[in-house]
Amino acid sequence: MNAVGIDLGGTSAKLAVVDSEGKILQHRKSVWDRREAVDDILVPLIAELKDILRSTQEGGSDVAGIGLSTPGYLNDDRTGIIYAANLQMLNGFPLVKTLEEETGMRVMMDTDVNAGGLAEAVLGAGKDFKRVLFVSIGTGLGGSLIVDRKLVRHTRHGIGHLGHIILQPDGEICGCGNRGCVETLVSAQGIHRIAEKILPHYPTSILYEYSRSGKKIEALDIYLAARDKSDTAAVEILQQEGAWLGLALYNFCAICAPEVIVVGGGLSEAGNFILDKARDVLNERLNPDLYGKVEIKQSHFGVNAGVVGNAVNVMQLIRKNIT
Numbered sequence: 001m002n003a004v005g006i007d008l009g010g011t012s013a014k015l016a017v018v019d020s021e022g023k024i025l026q027h028r029k030s031v032w033d034r035r036e037a038v039d040d041i042l043v044p045l046i047a048e049l050k051d052i053l054r055s056t057q058e059g060g061s062d063v064a065g066i067g068l069s070t071p072g073y074l075n076d077d078r079t080g081i082i083y084a085a086n087l088q089m090l091n092g093f094p095l096v097k098t099l100e101e102e103t104g105m106r107v108m109m110d111t112d113v114n115a116g117g118l119a120e121a122v123l124g125a126g127k128d129f130k131r132v133l134f135v136s137i138g139t140g141l142g143g144s145l146i147v148d149r150k151l152v153r154h155t156r157h158g159i160g161h162l163g164h165i166i167l168q169p170d171g172e173i174c175g176c177g178n179r180g181c182v183e184t185l186v187s188a189q190g191i192h193r194i195a196e197k198i199l200p201h202y203p204t205s206i207l208y209e210y211s212r213s214g215k216k217i218e219a220l221d222i223y224l225a226a227r228d229k230s231d232t233a234a235v236e237i238l239q240q241e242g243a244w245l246g247l248a249l250y251n252f253c254a255i256c257a258p259e260v261i262v263v264g265g266g267l268s269e270a271g272n273f274i275l276d277k278a279r280d281v282l283n284e285r286l287n288p289d290l291y292g293k294v295e296i297k298q299s300h301f302g303v304n305a306g307v308v309g310n311a312v313n314v315m316q317l318i319r320k321n322i323t
């Protein structure tokens, strides 16, 4: 069985035909020149979608359905977006109905963190475990829980807002209005803040020069400086970020009791510099009598977790309807 996964972002969409093993058979990208009206997004997206469906069918393969994830808040029945700051023209628009009418196929919509988690739990780094917590760290931090290869939905769509657990009551102000949420520390903005505090103590660091030139330091810059140049400041920044991540994961374990935590999203590119420290902090605090052993793994699908997970999501739905 094959399905199309669509990972809709703020400025572009990734589309892929994925088989039931998670292998990407074809992929495309739809980029929008304008983002003012619904059609600025939908016209190029639907053209790309029809093209990928046509070429798959011409190649002799069938597509069972289409899975789609979007940023923002979805409505209760997951047929459209209530609010997405970066895709405001789609707020309230019947996205699923429109795509179903245009393609004649079943379309299933979900949040991006649910899609990524499903990909990892069913086919990726969490596939050998029963209870998988997926944590995606990028601009913000989100999580999804998958038990027995099925998404847990005890709030409207998932397991609540892990990024807004408070780690530091007197910390920085979060977008939600509170102070010191996980997201203010463990995210792209969090690592940037840590870098700004640490770098003045390391004036010989290549990152210090970089920051003085007015460039914004990204997680990948820090990772590369640590890996390729053994830059002491870069290692220190990643370790501090890893320590906050470990503390956050401990709190997530207390809520979700996973057997494995799969870390994905942009910040996971910094890999083991962050994850090793997070493992140490988690293991120091974790009571094995309560939680057993909890593994931390890096995402298997990386930037493709969204498209693969969306395809898995619709394949699961169709299989359920068949059997």
Ligand SMILES: [Zn+2]
Binding pocket: 163, 164, 174, 175, 176, 177, 178, 181, 183
């Ligand atoms: Zn918050």
